[in-house]
Amino acid sequence: MARLAQTAGLTDVQTEILSTVRTFVDKEIIPHAQELEHADTYPADIVEGMKEMGLFGLTIPEEFGGLGESLLTYALVVEEIARGWMSVSGVINTHFIVAHMISRHGTTEQKQHFLPRMATGEVRGAFSMSEPDLGSDVAAIKTKAARDGEDYVVDGAKMWLTNGGTSNLIALLVRTDEGADKPHQNLTTLLVEKPEGYGEVAPGLTIPGKIDKMGYKGVDTTEAVFDGFRIGADAVLGGAPGKGFAHMMDGIEVGRVNVAARACGIAIRAFELAVEYAQQRTTFGKPIAEHQAIAFKLAEMATKVEAAHLMMVNAARLKDAGARNDVEAGMAKLIASEYCAEVTQEAFRIHGGYGYSKEYEIERLMREAPFLLIGEGTSEIQKTIISRGLLRDYKLKG
Numbered sequence: 001m002a003r004l005a006q007t008a009g010l011t012d013v014q015t016e017i018l019s020t021v022r023t024f025v026d027k028e029i030i031p032h033a034q035e036l037e038h039a040d041t042y043p044a045d046i047v048e049g050m051k052e053m054g055l056f057g058l059t060i061p062e063e064f065g066g067l068g069e070s071l072l073t074y075a076l077v078v079e080e081i082a083r084g085w086m087s088v089s090g091v092i093n094t095h096f097i098v099a100h101m102i103s104r105h106g107t108t109e110q111k112q113h114f115l116p117r118m119a120t121g122e123v124r125g126a127f128s129m130s131e132p133d134l135g136s137d138v139a140a141i142k143t144k145a146a147r148d149g150e151d152y153v154v155d156g157a158k159m160w161l162t163n164g165g166t167s168n169l170i171a172l173l174v175r176t177d178e179g180a181d182k183p184h185q186n187l188t189t190l191l192v193e194k195p196e197g198y199g200e201v202a203p204g205l206t207i208p209g210k211i212d213k214m215g216y217k218g219v220d221t222t223e224a225v226f227d228g229f230r231i232g233a234d235a236v237l238g239g240a241p242g243k244g245f246a247h248m249m250d251g252i253e254v255g256r257v258n259v260a261a262r263a264c265g266i267a268i269r270a271f272e273l274a275v276e277y278a279q280q281r282t283t284f285g286k287p288i289a290e291h292q293a294i295a296f297k298l299a300e301m302a303t304k305v306e307a308a309h310l311m312m313v314n315a316a317r318l319k320d321a322g323a324r325n326d327v328e329a330g331m332a333k334l335i336a337s338e339y340c341a342e343v344t345q346e347a348f349r350i351h352g353g354y355g356y357s358k359e360y361e362i363e364r365l366m367r368e369a370p371f372l373l374i375g376e377g378t379s380e381i382q383k384t385i386i387s388r389g390l391l392r393d394y395k396l397k398g
Contacts (some may be wrong), residue, residue, distance in 0.1 A: 002300055005268055005309040007076060009352050013116075016222045017058075021080045024049060029084030037085065037364055040210075040217040042166060050121070056094060057119025060099050062114035071254055072316040075261040079309070083263025083272075086368045087218040089262050091124075094162045096258065097251040098125030098171045101189070105238045105247050110191065114169065126167035127255075128224060129248055136381050138173075138245065139183040143226060144175040145190060150233055152176070152190065154204070154226040164222030165198050165207050171237070171251070172224075174283055178242040187244035189237035192229075198222075204229030215367030253329050254319060255376045260312040260332040263340035263372045268303045270365050274301065274347035281352075294350060301343045308336035327389035337372040344369040371385040 028049055040304040050056065059074050060066025074096060081089040099118050102110055110345070110377050117123040134140060143156025155173060161170070170192040178186045200206045206225040212220060237247055248339070275298055277291035288294045315332040318325035344365050355362045372381060 002268075002272075006270065006304050007072075007309075007313055010246040014069070016067070017067075017073060017078060018076055020053065021055075024053065025080050025084035029081070030258045033085035033088075034364065035360075036327070037217050037310070040119070040212075041089055042220065043091070043218050047091055047121070050088075050092065054096060054119075056121035056124070057099075059096060059103075060115050060119045061103060062285070064111060065119040066099075066105075066115070068317070068322045069095045071257060072313065072320055074255050075312060075316045078258055078261040079265040079268070079312070080087060082262040083269045084265075085091050085218070086262055086371075087216055089258075089265070090219040091163050091166075093255070093258050093262075094167070095125040097255050098169060101171055101237060101247050101251045102191070104250060105189075105243075106191075107239045109234070110237070110239075112233040114191070118169075123169050123265050124163060124167045125169045125171060126161050126163045127251065128158045128161050128164075128170050129173045129252075130158065130211075132157055132159045132223075136377060138248070139187070141173060142212040143172075143174050143188060145176050145177070145188060145231075147233070148230075151230050152235075153232060154190070154229040154231060155225050158226075160211075160224045160225040161224055162219060163247075164224055165210065166196055168196050168224035169193055169196075171223065174243050176241045178314075179244060185242055186249075186273065188241040189244040189247045191235045191237055192231060193235075197263065202229070206257075214370070215364070216371045222321050231370055250361065252376060253326060256333040257312060257316050257319065259372055259376045260308070260315065260329070262337035263333075263369075264305070264309050264312055266365055266369055267301075267336070267340040267343040269309060269360065270307050270344040270347035270369075271298075271301050273360075273362050273365075274350045275278060276300065277354075278350055288350070295330070297346050297350060301346050304339040304343050308332070308339045308349050311335055316371055326384050327393075330377075330382040330385040330389070333376060334379055334386070337375075338379060340372055343370045375397060 028066050056064030057110050058069050062068040078089045145152040145154045164183050170190050172190045176188040180186050195201045198207050199207050208223050211221045278294050282287050311332040315325050315328040318328050347364050348366050351362050354360050
């Protein structure tokens with residue numbers, strides 16, 4: 001039994017789920033991850049296995065066919081999956097965010113229409129907020145949805161859609177004309193159903209193709225171009241336009257916990273690889289783990305793994321309790337992603353020249369870890385969120 005990244009106070013159900021997922025990761029993901037990642041191949045068989053395990057419906061309420069589990073359960077599952085291959089966790093991440101948004105903010109009809117099919121994995125969600133020149137300024141979104149009778153007509157370009165080609169549902173943030181003075185109050189979330197695939201998948205909607213990336217391979221990342229795309233007004237999440245910013249920020253909060261969990265998973269795997277290699281590799285007549293320079297590296301790596309895991313768990317539990325967790329989620333995402341990069345690089349150094357070879361798993365982790373420094377907001381954005389929250393809580397009196 002691994003000593004690091006254990007979580008106290010789990011239910012029997014949570015423990016059983018995590019044990020099942022860990023076995024799946026060890027048997028079905030880790031042995032195949034290198035080959036699939038190097039070929040940039042979508043992990044279709046692994047995805048089917050996750051469907052059979054019910055992971056696509058992990059947090060969807062039981063009344064809609066899901067398992068009704070908590071954000072904490074989901075985050076711990078993601079941590080396990082990312083330990084095997086981060087791209088697989090990406091397949092369910094955006095799906096989870098969209099399901100969360102529909103569960104929390106959707107109309108009765110939207111919940112009944114989407115959630116049962118999302119629970120089985122028949123419908124898989126993508127999350128679309130970013131644009132080619134948007135950066136972190138969400139309120140400056142340019143993609144516009146103009147009302148035309150009972151429909152909206154959408155024009156604009158979106159960027160960095162994880163699962164853009166393999167999903168068949170997009171939670172799309174657009175600008176609508178609500179007449180509000182504050183820009184973020186003119187944003188609306190549309191639930192866009194589409195066929196899977198690339199090219200013009202629907203009249204006025206084109207998914208140009210996969211973006212070639214340094215890491216995070218296997219899972220598809222795409223653009224989405226809207227040119228006169230027509231969609232009914234009943235596709236507005238919650239039925240009320242102008243609330244898209246709040247919807248997306250709610251999704252991002254749980255997304256930050258998710259990214260923290262992914263960072264924890266990669267860091268755990270990097271530590272596992274390093275501590276194993278350090279006991280096998282010998283120099284000057286003894287395993288390198290017995291050299292103080294390496295032993296101290298392992299001690300620091302393990303401490304960072306443990307700290308990141310505990311902060312991630314705390315942020316998830318706060319959200320599950322209904323408390324505001326913007327600061328804690330930002331802290332967890334900040335520390336987990338930064339520590340992940342540091343732990344992975346130390347594991348790379350422990351491997352020496354072999355770490356630079358594609359034959360060794362650490363090479364892949366070195367290309368995956370940097371994504372977590374920018375996903376769901378850069379470290380600088382997290383610091384902005386954290387500092388604003390601290391100044392709110394510690395505001396001078398009088």
